[in-house]
Amino acid sequence: MIKVENLVKAFGPKLAVNDISFTVERGEVLGFLGPNGAGKSTTMRMITGFIPPTAGRVTIGGHDMLEDPLPAKRLIGYLPENAPGYADMTVHGFLSFAAELRGLKGGARKQAIGRAVELCFLQNVLHQTIDTLSKGYKHRTGLAQALIHDPDVLIMDEPTDGLDPNQKHEVRGLIKRMGENKAIIFSTHILEEVEAACTRVIIIDRGRIVANGTPAELKARSPEGRLEDVFRAITLPDTVKA
Ligand SMILES: Nc1ncnc2c1ncn2[C@@H]1O[C@H](COP(=O)(O)OP(=O)(O)O)[C@@H](O)[C@H]1O
Numbered sequence: 001m002i003k004v005e006n007l008v009k010a011f012g013p014k015l016a017v018n019d020i021s022f023t024v025e026r027g028e029v030l031g032f033l034g035p036n037g038a039g040k041s042t043t044m045r046m047i048t049g050f051i052p053p054t055a056g057r058v059t060i061g062g063h064d065m066l067e068d069p070l071p072a073k074r075l076i077g078y079l080p081e082n083a084p085g086y087a088d089m090t091v092h093g094f095l096s097f098a099a100e101l102r103g104l105k106g107g108a109r110k111q112a113i114g115r116a117v118e119l120c121f122l123q124n125v126l127h128q129t130i131d132t133l134s135k136g137y138k139h140r141t142g143l144a145q146a147l148i149h150d151p152d153v154l155i156m157d158e159p160t161d162g163l164d165p166n167q168k169h170e171v172r173g174l175i176k177r178m179g180e181n182k183a184i185i186f187s188t189h190i191l192e193e194v195e196a197a198c199t200r201v202i203i204i205d206r207g208r209i210v211a212n213g214t215p216a217e218l219k220a221r222s223p224e225g226r227l228e229d230v231f232r233a234i235t236l237p238d239t240v241k242a
C-alpha cells in the first residue's frame with residue numbers, strides 16, 4: 001500500500017531525510033522510532049504529500065504522490081504532530097468539516113462522523129468547542145479527523161503523545177485493531193508501545209534507517225532482550241550531534 005523509494009529531504013545544506021526506502025502492506029502496523037530530530041516527522045510529511053521530497057518517490061496504493069496526488073491522498077488519513085487547530089469549532093462541527101473536505105455528503109457524512117466518534121470515544125464532548133477540551137480529548141478529536149473517511153492508509157505522528165496511561169492504552173488498542181485491515185505508520189518515543197501495537201519497527205537516526213525488523217527480531221539483538229538497549233546502542237543522543 002505504501003511504497004517509499006530513496007526518499008531525501010534537504011533543508012539548505014542539512015539532509016533531514018537521507019535515502020530512506022521501505023514498504024508497508026495492508027495488515028501491517030509500522031512503528032517509527034528515533035531520537036528527536038532524526039527525520040520521522042519530515043518523512044511522514046513527504047509520505048502524506050504535505051511537503052515535496054528533494055529526491056525519491058512515494059507511491060500510495062499504486063498512485064505516485066507527485067504525479068497523481070489526488071487519488072494517493074484520498075487513501076490517506078493523517079494525524080500531524082500538532083493537531084488539531086480550529087479552536088472555536090465544536091468537535092461535531094470540526095468532524096463535519098473534515099468529512100465535507102473528504103467529499104462525504106448527507107447520510108454518508110452522518111455515518112462517517114458517528115463511526116469516528118464511536119471509535120475515538122468522543123460521545124461526551126460532541127458539542128464542546130475544541131479549545132475547552134482536555135489534552136486527551138483534543139488528541140482523539142485529531143485522530144477522529146484522520147479516520148473520518150475510513151482510509152486504507154493511516155499516518156500518525158506521535159499519536160499517544162501527552163495522553164495519560166489509560167488513554168495511551170485505548171489508542172494503542174485502537175491502532176492495533178485498525179491495523180488488521182489498513183496499512184499504518186506511527187511514530188513514538190515509547191518503546192513499549194511498539195511491542196504493544198506494531199508488527200514491524202523502523203529505527204531512524206540522522207535521516208537514515210538504522211534498523212528494520214519485527215519487535216521480536218530487534219529485541220533479540222540485545223543480550224537482555226530489551227528494545228531500549230538496542231535503541232541506545234544504534235542511535236546517538238542529540239547532545240553528541242553536530
Ligand atoms: N522546515 C524545516 N526547515 C529546516 N529544518 C527542518 C525543517 N523541518 C525539520 N527540520 C530539521 O530536520 C531534522 C529532522 O526533523 P524532524 O523530521 O522533525 O525529526 P523528528 O520528527 O524525528 O524529531 C531536524 O534537524 C529538524 O531541525
Ligand SMILES: [Mg+2]
Pocket residue numbers: 040041042081157
Ligand atoms: Mg517529529
